[in-house]
């Protein structure tokens with residue numbers, strides 16, 4: 001079953017930048033996929049389309065078999081609750097502590113307080129940032145904020161996890177730790193899509209690799225490598 | 229899915245963390261509504277003073293010393309029959325002297341008085357004070373002399389006329405100023421709250437990106453707006469109370485003394501102060517919550 005499907009999708013921004021051109025892609029449930037390509041090739045655009053942060057210009061996008069293009073605006077929150085997203089720029093709430101940032105995803109779906117109090121520390125331990133639970137985002141390093149962002153995306157166990165360069169600010173050791181977490185998340189059946197520049201990670205994981213260049217798919221390889 | 233606990237704690241946490249923004253909004257509400265309220269109270273008081281002056285407008289008709297009892301009675305009956313007349317009070321020569329003595333007690337003037345030089349008079353108050361000119365004219369014959377038995381007719385002609393036109397103009401101008409002040413207050417408060425929400429638009433965007441519904445994002449902001457508006461108005465009511473009690477009343481006492489007005493509508497007597505308090509409180513909460521709602525429409529779009 002296809003978890004995500006792009007059918008002839010194009011995205012042209014308001015200033016006429018063509019970010020994606022006629023993209024056709026199927027991602028199966030439980031798959032782990034790397035989206036690679038040089039800066040400006042359209043990776044973030046791809047991810048933003050999936051959570052409807054931006055609207056496609058042409059084509060249709062299906063998630064779990066449902067076309068999300070003509071989704072009513074009051075259905076969008078429901079869609080987003082089923083897709084965890086690690087943003088390239090983290091997007092943490094500056095006035096909330098790390099605990100509250102992660103808890104927010106759970107507050108939104110109406111989880112009871114006692115569950116939130118158990119689950120949030122758990123997931124913060126998983127990404128190794130538990131000691132900062134009462135700090136504010138601006139008191140954290142870039143890599144630490146990135147891990148909070150991962151924790152928030154994953155805390156409500158969504159069926160899909162999107163990660164836009166989740167190792168972008170991390171040293172090789174920490175990156176490896178993050179990849180272990182993502183692999184584990186993937187192992188329990190979560191579909192994971194990760195945009196990255198990190199050659200070593202892609203080469204060591206040997207998962208499906210889709211390469212973008214100037215908004216077009218130029219390679220789609222099972223058990224692939226970063227490329228030349 | 230209603231979650232009052234979350235929304236309340238969220239509102240107060242947010243107020244604490246965004247202290248400066250909240251403080252600015254509360255101060256703006258407090259100051260602007262204070263100005264509006266203060267001005268409204270003053271205007272109503274001034275109108276109160278003017279109308280108590282108006283009600284004191286009276287006509288004094290001095291009689292000849294030699295006037296016959298019949299003529300005197302005739303004039304009194306005649307005056308009483310006019311529909312403009314409210315009351316007629318006859319002051320005899322003796323009573324006039326008595327009054328004069330009381331008013332000038334201890335003064336040297338009393339020693340110089342021989343006999344009784346003061347005339348008897350009718351003191352006429354009118355039910356419609358603006359007709360005072362017409363009424364006064366009835367004590368003249370067609371040649372412009374006083375009618376028989378009347379020696380003099382006295383009323384503050386210019387003073388009274390001016391007062392009437394001033395009352396009308398002041399009323400209109402004051403109403404306009406109050407409306408303008410109110411509009412200015414609303415715009416100012418709206419802008420302050422709008423700016424504080426604008427400053428947090430990224431936050432709103434992120435909340436929505438992780439799956440919050442519009443209402444989930446909105447409710448704490450609406451509570452916050454209401455809270456700021458309400459607290460601001462309570463502060464302005466406290467200010468109005470103290471300023472009203474200490475400044476205004478003292479100021480009005482001075483007016484009372486200088487203008488020699490017997491019954492004066494002092495602050496609060498017209499009941500307007502209470503209405504101003506209620507108005508300010510309702511207005512504060514309402515402007516706060518509405519400003520938030522309007523500002524949010526702009527920034528909480530999908």
Ligand SMILES: Nc1ncnc2c1ncn2[C@@H]1O[C@H](COP(=O)(O)OP(=O)(O)OP(=O)(O)O)[C@@H](O)[C@H]1O
Pocket residue numbers: 013014015017018019037038039040041042043044045046088
């Ligand atoms: N809001 C926008 N308005 C106009 N053009 C945009 C906008 N966002 C992105 N673009 C353009 O679209 C193209 C693709 O951008 P995108 O962010 O998807 O690249 P990317 O592959 O994620 O790059 P990076 O690796 O640097 O994150 C770029 O040319 C970029 O300049």
Ligand SMILES: [Mg+2]
Pocket residue numbers: 043044045088164
């Ligand atoms: Mg990007």
